[in-house]
Amino acid sequence: xxxxxxxxxxxxxxxxxxxxxxxxxxxxxxxxxxxxxxxxxxxxxxxxxxxxxxxxxxxxxxxxxxxxxxxxxxxxxxxxxxxxxxxxxxxxxxxxxxxxxxxxxxxxxxxxxxxxxxxxxxxxxxxxxxxxxxxxxxxxxxxxxxxxxxxxxxxxxxxxxxxxxxxxxxxxxxxxxxxxxxxxxxxxxxxxxxxxxxxxxxxxxxxxxxxxxxxxxxxxxxxxxxxxxxxxxxxxxxxxxxxxxxxxxxxxxxxxxxxxxxxxxxxxxxxxxxxxxxxxxxxxxxxxxxxxxxxxxxxxxxxxxxxxxxxxxxxxxxxxxxxxxxxxxxxxxxxxxxxxxxxxxxxxxxxxxxxxxxxxxxxxxxxxxxxxxxxxxxxxxxxxxxxxxxxxxxxxxxxxxxxxxxxxxxxxxxxxxxxxxxxxxxxxxxxxxxxxxxxxxxxxxxxxxxxxxxxxxxxxxxxxxxxxxxxxxxxxxxxxxxxxxxxxxxxxxxxxxxxxxxxxxxxxxxxxxxxxxxxxxxxxxxxxxxxxxxxxxxxxxxxxxxxxxxxxxxxxx
RNA sequence: GCACCCGUAGCUCAGUGGAUUAGAGCGUCGCGCUUCGGACGCGAAAGUCGUAGGUUCGAGUCCUACCGGGUGCACCA
Numbered sequence: 001x002x003x004x005x006x007x008x009x010x011x012x013x014x015x016x017x018x019x020x021x022x023x024x025x026x027x028x029x030x031x032x033x034x035x036x037x038x039x040x041x042x043x044x045x046x047x048x049x050x051x052x053x054x055x056x057x058x059x060x061x062x063x064x065x066x067x068x069x070x071x072x073x074x075x076x077x078x079x080x081x082x083x084x085x086x087x088x089x090x091x092x093x094x095x096x097x098x099x100x101x102x103x104x105x106x107x108x109x110x111x112x113x114x115x116x117x118x119x120x121x122x123x124x125x126x127x128x129x130x131x132x133x134x135x136x137x138x139x140x141x142x143x144x145x146x147x148x149x150x151x152x153x154x155x156x157x158x159x160x161x162x163x164x165x166x167x168x169x170x171x172x173x174x175x176x177x178x179x180x181x182x183x184x185x186x187x188x189x190x191x192x193x194x195x196x197x198x199x200x201x202x203x204x205x206x207x208x209x210x211x212x213x214x215x216x217x218x219x220x221x222x223x224x225x226x227x228x229x230x231x232x233x234x235x236x237x238x239x240x241x242x243x244x245x246x247x248x249x250x251x252x253x254x255x256x257x258x259x260x261x262x263x264x265x266x267x268x269x270x271x272x273x274x275x276x277x278x279x280x281x282x283x284x285x286x287x288x289x290x291x292x293x294x295x296x297x298x299x300x301x302x303x304x305x306x307x308x309x310x311x312x313x314x315x316x317x318x319x320x321x322x323x324x325x326x327x328x329x330x331x332x333x334x335x336x337x338x339x340x341x342x343x344x345x346x347x348x349x350x351x352x353x354x355x356x357x358x359x360x361x362x363x364x365x366x367x368x369x370x371x372x373x374x375x376x377x378x379x380x381x382x383x384x385x386x387x388x389x390x391x392x393x394x395x396x397x398x399x400x401x402x403x404x405x406x407x408x409x410x411x412x413x414x415x416x417x418x419x420x421x422x423x424x425x426x427x428x429x430x431x432x433x434x435x436x437x438x439x440x441x442x443x444x445x446x447x448x449x450x451x452x453x454x455x456x457x458x459x460x461x462x463x464x465x466x467x468x469x470x471x472x473x474x475x476x477x478x479x480x481x482x483x484x485x486x487x488x489x490x491x492x493x494x495x496x497x498x499x500x501x502x503x504x505x506x507x508x509x510x511x512x513x514x515x516x517x518x519x520x521x522x523x524x525x526x527x528x529x530x531x532x533x534x535x536x537x538x539x540x541x542x543x544x545x546x547x548x549x550x551x552x553x554x555x556x557x
Numbered sequence: 558g559c560a561c562c563c564g565u566a567g568c569u570c571a572g573u574g575g576a577u578u579a580g581a582g583c584g585u586c587g588c589g590c591u592u593c594g595g596a597c598g599c600g601a602a603a604g605u606c607g608u609a610g611g612u613u614c615g616a617g618u619c620c621u622a623c624c625g626g627g628u629g630c631a632c633c634a
Contacts, residue, residue, distance in 0.1 A: 024574065031577095038576060044614075051614080075577035076615075114634065155633050203633090263634095288632045298630090299560085305632040312634050342561065343629050369562075370627070402596085424570065428563050429627060433583090436569070440596055442582040443570085450596050458593055504571060507581080511598095518589095518598045525593095557596085 001067055001087050002035070002488070009037055009079075012061035017047055017054070027485055033072065033080035034088065034481060040077040051077030085477065089469040092483035093537040095544055098491055102141030105329045108134045110336040111255065114151045115242035116160035118196035119249065121371045121432070122338045124388040128421045129368055130336040131255045132499040132549050139548060140494050145327060149261045149319060150246075152239045154312070158220035159202030160195060161234050162212070165219070167198070172233035195242060196387070217307065224267065224309055249388065254414065254550060261322060263315045270318025271310045273355065274303045281354045291351040301347045313348050320352060320359055332362055339367040339427070366497050368426040373434065391434070392417065398438035403557075411552040415445030418551050423503040443507050445551055451510035452542045453557045455535050458522050464532040473527070475520050479534055482512045486541050490548070499549060506545045513538055 002025055009023040021039060028036035040055035047054065055077040062079075063071050067087040072080045110130030113119050134144045151157065168174035205212035222228040223235055243260070250256065274282055274289055282289050287306035291313075293299045303314040310318070323333060335345070345365040353360040373386065399413040406412075420437040424430045440446040472480060485505065493501040522531040543553045 026574090026576095028577075036577085041576065041615085078577060080577085112634085117634090151634060159633090206633095286631075290631065293630095297560085300631060302632040307632085309632090311632065315634095338628090339562065340628055341634085344634090346561095347630095367562090372627090425572095428570095431569065433569065436583070439583080444582085444596095447582095447596070450594085454594050454597085461593070500571085504581090511581090514597055515599095517593085521593065523593050556594095 001083055001091060004065060004067065005035055005037075005062070005081060008062040008065045009039060009058065012058045013039065013043065016057050016061060017043065019043065019046070027488075028078070028080060030478060030481065032074060032078070033070075033082040034484075035081045035083070037079045037081070038077070040073075040079060044077065055079050085472040085480075086469060088477070088484055089472065089480055092480040093469075093533065095486060095541065097139055097487055099141035100491070100494070101137055104142045104331050105145065105327060106137055106142045107145045107147060107323055107327055107330045107333040108137070108336070109147050109149055109334065110134075111148045111250070111257070112150060112337070113148075113242075113246045113249075114156055115239045115246075116157055116195045117199050119246070119388040121386070121388055121391060124391065125368055125371055125421050126336055126338065127250070127253060127255055128418050128550070129426055129499060131253075132418075132422055132502075133334070133336065133366070133497055135548050135550065136490065136494040136497075136499060136502075139490060145258050145330070146256070147259045147261060147323075148257045149266075150243065150263065151312075152235075152243075152262045153223050153264045153267055154315075155206075155216070155220055156199060156203075157235065157239075158216050158223055159206055160199040161202075161223065161231060161238070162216045162219045163198040163202035163205070164234055164238070165230060170230040172230055172237075175234060175237055195238065221307060221309065249392075252392070253418075254552075259326070261319055266315045266318030266322055267310045268318070269321050270314035270316065271304065271308075273317045273321060274310070274314045277355055281351060291347060293347040293350055296346075296350040298343065298347045298350055301344070301351075303351070313344070313351070316348050317352060317355070320356075320363070324356075324359060330362070332364060333359075334364045334366060336366045336368070339369050341365075342367050366426075369429040372429060372431045391432075391437075394434055395438045399440075402440055406557065408554045408557045411554050412440070412446050412449065412557065415449050415546075415551045416440065417445075418549065419445030419448070419503060422499050422549055423507075425498060425500050443503075448506050448510045448542065448546065449551070449554050449557060451513055452539060452546070452553050453555060454517065455513060455539045455542075456555050458535055459532070459539065462523055462528070462532060464536040465529060467529055467533075469530060469533070472530075473520075475516050476527075476531065476534055479512050479516045479538065482509050483534075483537055483541055486545070490545075502545050502549055506542060506549075509538070509541065509545075 013019050013021050023039040025035045040051045044051035055073040059071040059079050067083050069084050070082045111127040138144050206216050222231045288302045289304035290300050290302050349360050395417045396413050403409050489505040
């Protein structure tokens with residue numbers, strides 16, 4: 001219907017005013033109609049005519065469009081259109097998406113947790129928001145390839161290994177002993193917390209103790225060259241344990257990857273790429289190999305350090321080579337990270353632009369803002385920060401309290417956790433109130449799950465049957481009208497890479513349902529058949545939306 | 558210092574394809590269960606949309622300057 005209206009308006013502009021313009025429709029406040037168009041206001045200046053007069057003339061033209069019930073001109077010259085109940089219901093009862101990325105191979109890289117480091121809130125944010133974005137693209141027909149990338153070599157690893165090695169006198173036999181650590185938990189549970197502390201210790205030493213700095217740089221070299229048995233053994237075991245731990249988090253979140261890339265794979269390739277382009281792209285400066293980004297309005301970054309070892313930037317070039325090799329048909333490669341990497345990516349991609357322009361063009365970097373906590377008390381001493389695990393645990397405990405003997409605890413927990421991240425527009429920084437995040441009321445994931453379960457309980461009593469849709473009563477119409485907006489919301493969210501549009505919509509939809517439910521009886525009502533159909537369509541949209549976000553629906557809670 | 562992001566109700570945030578009367582949740586105050594699931598609904602109080610200019614018939618939305626907060630800026634990732 002939307003396309004039809006746009007077409008009719010476009011034609012009217014051409015017929016009456018001899019202008020070519022692409023009219024844009026919006027969904028106005030319900031009292032004004034189902035669609036609104038401000039094209040008359042846009043044309044007013046160019047035609048030098050009163051916008052209201054233009055609007056009146058255009059509305060005369062589109063009045064007879066099939067499915068249009070009434071057209072009115074309001075305010076300064078808005079054209080408000082009301083469509084027939086039958087058409088509205090037809091749109092509200094079906095979900096038909098434009099497959100704008102049909103058949104396209106798209107890579108999406110996210111969730112880049114670093115071995116031997118704490119998994120932070122930011123990592124959790126990236127993982128949750130990225131899988132929602134990936135699913136959005138999938139809905140538009142794309143063939144998505146989710147991949148992750150982990151820094152198993154590099155200075156952060158050297159810092160942690162140096163600290164661990166010192167602690168166990170570089171005797172790999174003592175390594176297993178770390179598993180029981182000082183924590184009461186066993187095995188992996190303990191090791192993952194120990195790592196963060198060792199990294200923090202190594203990092204501190206690196207910055208404050210010149211002797212340690214030298215030693216850590218040497219360990220870094222040994223990690224790359226693999227010429228020290230003790231280092232190798234510590235490295236191999238610890239990275240393995242870290243990656244196992246990451247998989248438990250991914251599993252818990254219901255996120256899966258097609259492939260985990262490692263920096264140890266990309267380092268040699270990236271190093272080679274940089275070396276091959278010294279002179280034309282990269283240059284030497286203070287013993288390091290750098291890209292001077294100033295010529296692109298950016299800044300200089302080091303690709304190979306003065307030891308000849310690759311930095312993050314060189315490794316990323318290597319990763320891009322590997323991706324190209326593994327996914328030769330990919331038309332787009334999306335990378336999602338925190339916003340602090342924005343400038344970095346610009347420089348890296350600028351350098352790439354001089355080496356492989358087509359790859360640089362394919363790569364799209366999406367960022368999200370930072371996460372702060374309302375109170376400082378949650379982040380404590382170095383090495384024991386309030387990280388992803390703490391937040392997940394806190395949320396889980398809160399859900400357990402609210403649902404002591406429920407089988408749906410895990411699903412509610414996922415909804416509470418994911419929705420809290422997803423409901424905000426990505427890009428800006430957000431402040432995280434732990435109490436509010438686990439709240440099951442208001443604009444939250446569990447509220448929407450509940451709104452779904454309530455409706456499902458009606459449908460369990462009687463299911464919808466097929467039949468004609470007649471006239472809609474006001475309450476029914478509001479809900480159906482809201483349902484009819486779903487596809488537009490999904491498409492908009494995909495185009496803008498903003499999953500929060502879906503949250504806002506689903507919340508409004510759930511509110512619309514709760515309002516309807518409050519005032520309208522469904523079962524044992526003369527309008528039962530129609531209302532059951534509306535409720536069924538409503539549950540379908542809610543389910544579709546929640547699942548796109550990666551949030552499970554619950555039949556009974 | 559330079560660059561980017563942000564500044565909307567007491568708090569957390571929507572609204573940023575300019576447009577009809579700035580919205581929601583939490584919190585505060587009040588109302589509604591003979592009702593298909595009350596984790597609900599309805600109402601009230603609460604806003605110089607950071608400040609000052611500008612563009613426009615029209616600006617929370619675009620432009621400029623400034624203020625405030627965040628992030629990044631050479632061998633970390």
